[in-house]
Amino acid sequence: MFINLNIKWPAFSWLLSLLLFSPLLAIIWQSFGDDHNIFSHLWQTVLPDYLLNTLLVVIGVAVSSMLIGVPLAWLIAMCQFPMRGFFVWALLLPLAMPSYVVAYIYTDLFEYAGPVQRWLREFFSWQSPQDYWFFEIRSVSGAIAMLTLVLFPYVYLLARTAFLEQSTSLLHSSRMLGCSPWQSFVRISLPLARPAISVAIALVAMESLADFAVVNYFSVPTLTTAVYDTWLGYGSLAAAARLSAMMIAVLFVLISIERLGRSKQQLYQKTTGQETKERFELRGFNAFITVLFCSLIFGLAFLLPFVTLIDLAIDYFEQSWNEQFIQYSINSLMLATIVSVCCIVIGLLLSFYKRLSNQRYAYIPSKISSTGYALPGTVLAIGVLIPLSFLDHQLNELFEWLGREGPGLILSGSLFAIVVGYVVRFVAIAIGSIESSFNKVTPSLDMVSTTLGLSPLQMLIRVHLPLVRKGCFAAALLVFIESMKELPAALLLRPFNFETLATYVYQYVSDEQLELGALAAIVIVMVGLIPLIFLNRSLEQQH
Amino acid sequence: MTTLAIENLACSYNGKAVIDDLSLTLEHNEIVALLGPSGCGKTTLLRTIAGLQNISHGQISISDKVVSTPGKILASEQRNVGMIFQDYALFPHLTVAQNIAFGISKQSKSEQATRVESMLNLVKLQPFSARFPHELSGGQQQRVAIARALAYQPDIMLLDEPFSNIDSQSRFSIMLEIRQILKEHGVPAVFVTHSKDEAFAFADRLAIFNQGKIEQIGNAQDLYLRPRSPYVANFMGKTNYLAITDRGEQGITTRLGLIKPANGTPVNQSHSQVMLRPEKISLALDADSPFFIKHCFFGGSHWVYQVSDSRDPEFMLEAHAPEQWPVDACVGITVLSHELVTFS
Numbered sequence: 001m002f003i004n005l006n007i008k009w010p011a012f013s014w015l016l017s018l019l020l021f022s023p024l025l026a027i028i029w030q031s032f033g034d035d036h037n038i039f040s041h042l043w044q045t046v047l048p049d050y051l052l053n054t055l056l057v058v059i060g061v062a063v064s065s066m067l068i069g070v071p072l073a074w075l076i077a078m079c080q081f082p083m084r085g086f087f088v089w090a091l092l093l094p095l096a097m098p099s100y101v102v103a104y105i106y107t108d109l110f111e112y113a114g115p116v117q118r119w120l121r122e123f124f125s126w127q128s129p130q131d132y133w134f135f136e137i138r139s140v141s142g143a144i145a146m147l148t149l150v151l152f153p154y155v156y157l158l159a160r161t162a163f164l165e166q167s168t169s170l171l172h173s174s175r176m177l178g179c180s181p182w183q184s185f186v187r188i189s190l191p192l193a194r195p196a197i198s199v200a201i202a203l204v205a206m207e208s209l210a211d212f213a214v215v216n217y218f219s220v221p222t223l224t225t226a227v228y229d230t231w232l233g234y235g236s237l238a239a240a241a242r243l244s245a246m247m248i249a250v251l252f253v254l255i256s257i258e259r260l261g262r263s264k265q266q267l268y269q270k271t272t273g274q275e276t277k278e279r280f281e282l283r284g285f286n287a288f289i290t291v292l293f294c295s296l297i298f299g300l301a302f303l304l305p306f307v308t309l310i311d312l313a314i315d316y317f318e319q320s321w322n323e324q325f326i327q328y329s330i331n332s333l334m335l336a337t338i339v340s341v342c343c344i345v346i347g348l349l350l351s352f353y354k355r356l357s358n359q360r361y362a363y364i365p366s367k368i369s370s371t372g373y374a375l376p377g378t379v380l381a382i383g384v385l386i387p388l389s390f391l392d393h394q395l396n397e398l399f400e401w402l403g404r405e406g407p408g409l410i411l412s413g414s415l416f417a418i419v420v421g422y423v424v425r426f427v428a429i430a431i432g433s434i435e436s437s438f439n440k441v442t443p444s445l446d447m448v449s450t451t452l453g454l455s456p457l458q459m460l461i462r463v464h465l466p467l468v469r470k471g472c473f474a475a476a477l478l479v480f481i482e483s484m485k486e487l488p489a490a491l492l493l494r495p496f497n498f499e500t501l502a503t504y505v506y507q508y509v510s511d512e513q514l515e516l517g518a519l520a521a522i523v524i525v526m527v528g529l530i531p532l533i534f535l536n537r538s539l540e541q542q543h
Numbered sequence: 544m545t546t547l548a549i550e551n552l553a554c555s556y557n558g559k560a561v562i563d564d565l566s567l568t569l570e571h572n573e574i575v576a577l578l579g580p581s582g583c584g585k586t587t588l589l590r591t592i593a594g595l596q597n598i599s600h601g602q603i604s605i606s607d608k609v610v611s612t613p614g615k616i617l618a619s620e621q622r623n624v625g626m627i628f629q630d631y632a633l634f635p636h637l638t639v640a641q642n643i644a645f646g647i648s649k650q651s652k653s654e655q656a657t658r659v660e661s662m663l664n665l666v667k668l669q670p671f672s673a674r675f676p677h678e679l680s681g682g683q684q685q686r687v688a689i690a691r692a693l694a695y696q697p698d699i700m701l702l703d704e705p706f707s708n709i710d711s712q713s714r715f716s717i718m719l720e721i722r723q724i725l726k727e728h729g730v731p732a733v734f735v736t737h738s739k740d741e742a743f744a745f746a747d748r749l750a751i752f753n754q755g756k757i758e759q760i761g762n763a764q765d766l767y768l769r770p771r772s773p774y775v776a777n778f779m780g781k782t783n784y785l786a787i788t789d790r791g792e793q794g795i796t797t798r799l800g801l802i803k804p805a806n807g808t809p810v811n812q813s814h815s816q817v818m819l820r821p822e823k824i825s826l827a828l829d830a831d832s833p834f835f836i837k838h839c840f841f842g843g844s845h846w847v848y849q850v851s852d853s854r855d856p857e858f859m860l861e862a863h864a865p866e867q868w869p870v871d872a873c874v875g876i877t878v879l880s881h882e883l884v885t886f887s
Binding site for chain 2: 167169170172173174175176177178179180187188191192194267268
């Protein structure tokens with residue numbers, strides 16, 4: 001750009017982005033620190049098993065999400081069948097379900113004392129567990145099933161978009177060159193959707209790698225729970241950092257897959273616009289099987305857990321609607337609001353700097369500030385704790401040197417830590433949304449503003465802000481919702497006696513008393529539904 | 544042998560008639576252009592031939608085999624029809640060679656290789672066989688699309704606005720190249736365009752489309768010189784219309800005076816307008832003439848003049864002249880002797 005920013009803008013942007021990047025650096029730096037041999041002890045005892053479990057969960061969830069998500073996407077994008085219009089958006093709803101709530105509800109249903117096994121025992125007159133075989137839900141495969149139920153919509157969503165955005169003329173061409181509809185699907189549609197599917201699989205894999213709640217609840221030890229236990233159990237930041245660094249290495253691979261997929265996607269998904277899609281009309285048996293499949297997935301992943309929650313919430317309303325519930329709701333709302341505002345301000349500053357700077361490396365601050373989003377909540381928490389407890393230490397020493405009483409864990413032990421953690425984790429959402437709004441503002445507006453005598457700050461306030469307002473609002477909303485839902489980072493970073501709705505619900509899940517947390521869980525689900533409504537509307541407008 | 548026969552075709556889209564009682568035949572090795580403004584039904588006609596669209600009346604035959612009747616459509620993949628799309632529709636995940644081999648995958652590997660090789664030769668893209676479509680220019684992509692369709696050895700080629708995305712610098716050379724390839728292989732083609740210049744250069748016959756009907760069909764010269772309606776006349780080029788004030792043995796009289804038809808061709812007595820192309824009107828400086836130059840611009844091979852009448856400021860006439868004259872200069876007007884076209 002042609003505008004000369006004074007030194008304050010760039011300096012501030014770079015400083016800010018380095019602060020947001022520091023948790024990752026801290027983990028890497030700390031992982032080289034002294035851990036009193038805890039890591040090697042873990043490595044010789046349990047870590048190989050943890051690693052295996054982690055791999056099994058990640059691969060299992062990725063494969064089963066693909067097996068469910070891709071067929072659903074193809075049916076919805078390319079076929080016409082009864083209730084299709086309903087399933088288009090209904091199949092997105094499981095995304096709003098906290099995985100640990102789903103896990104709890106199915107455990108309740110399928111465990112030894114649960115209604116399913118009780119009924120089977122009664123029906124077949126079995127007396128003890130030795131009389132029959134029944135799958136154990138608290139297992140690796142159980143965790144895979146639960147995570148698949150809440151994560152398959154990523155695959156469904158991205159694959160559906162990919163199928164819809166394939167140019168009709170490609171399919172027509174394939175037909176004109178002698179391919180039947182099925183051959184066209186195998187030779188054209190599927191290969192063209194592959195980049196989008198691999199992006200989705202990478203996202204699903206990242207989410208299941210990051211999962212803490214389900215595996216912890218099922219007592220399936222993985223790297224995430226290991227990080228948590230190492231910090232809380234052994235109190236060793238260095239060992240936790242080493243484990244985190246291992247996860248970051250895996251994440252790096254997944255992110256590379258995702259990036260590669262995205263770059264190909266742009267090449268493969270190019271529509272000429274104003275095309276009308278003809279869908280295959282399904283009738284009779286085919287239509288029946290399709291509707292059954294869609295209903296089954298929707299029922300298992302959303303309807304059954306949600307109805308159970310509502311049922312519990314109604315039955316236990318008196319006990320659930322208490323001061324604690326209100327206090328924790330207020331905690332969550334307050335925290336989410338503070339975090340949203342911080343993220344928007346940071347997002348605006350960094351996007352504005354990137355737009356106006358004429359330096360070659362001006363894109364770096366917003367890039368490196370966004371890395372926190374890829375980190376699992378537990379890893380991120382460790383990354384935030386390392387620099388904050390270091391600063392606390394220095395502060396206390398300073399006070400002692402001055403001959404006063406130290407303030408204690410003023411940074412790492414207060415609300416400050418959780419706010420910083422959330423901001424680092426979610427600022428990427430704000431940056432992404434605001435940057436894409438900025439990109440839609442034509443650069444000639446900047447030139448007009450400058451030639452009309454506006455300073456950069458005036459331009460930001462009078463020209464850009466009104467134009468990117470919508471993007472800011474969307475970003476704030478998304479950050480708000482994510483903050484309401486976030487669990488693992490909250491478990492590690494919250495101050496003593498501070499609960500959010502998510503930790504509150506998780507507490508009840510761990511204590512096998514979800515009925516008392518059902519009301520709070522419904523609030524979390526409802527909040528999670530908001531972005532899905534927006535998402536679906538924007539998709540409907542595109543197609 | 545007729546390659547394509549369309550009889551009394553009607554077709555509707557979302558309850559609206561898009562094609563209405565249309566008939567068209569295509570002779571062996573012939574290229575026909577469907578010419579008309581966008582939204583007049585020409586792409587729909589192409590889609591019905593390709594089997595991508597149902598028809599509501601009439602029938603379509605390809606190589607004397609009925610392929611479309613109302614309610615019964617032979618699937619696209621069984622028609623042996625090649626189609627070139629506006630966006631070329633090259634498969635982005637396949638290389639140039641793989642794209643060309645796409646339709647002949649049932650042949651043996653060596654047959655495929657030979658065929659691909661000869662197609663690449665034909666469209667002069669041998670060095671690019673391992674490239675992906677996005678690495679090629681628009682014109683190169685277009686040639687791959689042609690090679691892919693020809694490798695499949697279609698009975699007929701359908702081209703949907705194939706040149707509209709190619710820059711005007713190279714458009715005509717690519718058009719002539721592709722025309723020659725089609726002619727050499729004896730592949731008849733239906734070509735959809737909204738540009739008369741493209742149709743002139745590419746097609747043997749032109750069918751002028753108007754709201755789902757063919758208004759007139761014939762070769763380019765015929766349509767230009769002998770349009771049967773003002774719609775066709777306007778589509779073919781700039782036209783002046785003059786009211787006929789009197790008719791006699793000699794010819795017709797307009798405000799330009801007496802106009803004599805060439806070779807004494809008869810003039811329809813009931814018609815009230817005569818059509819004059821700008822190049823059939825000759826101008827010369829004449830201080831006594833009531834006609835004067837209102838606007839002028841340089842049109843390339845000649846100057847283009849808008850001439851008005853000092854007695855009637857509403858009147859406007861376009862004429863061409865090799866010389867440059869100033870605006871407001873008075874000019875005399877002579878109509879060159881030619882076959883006259885009149886409309887009612």
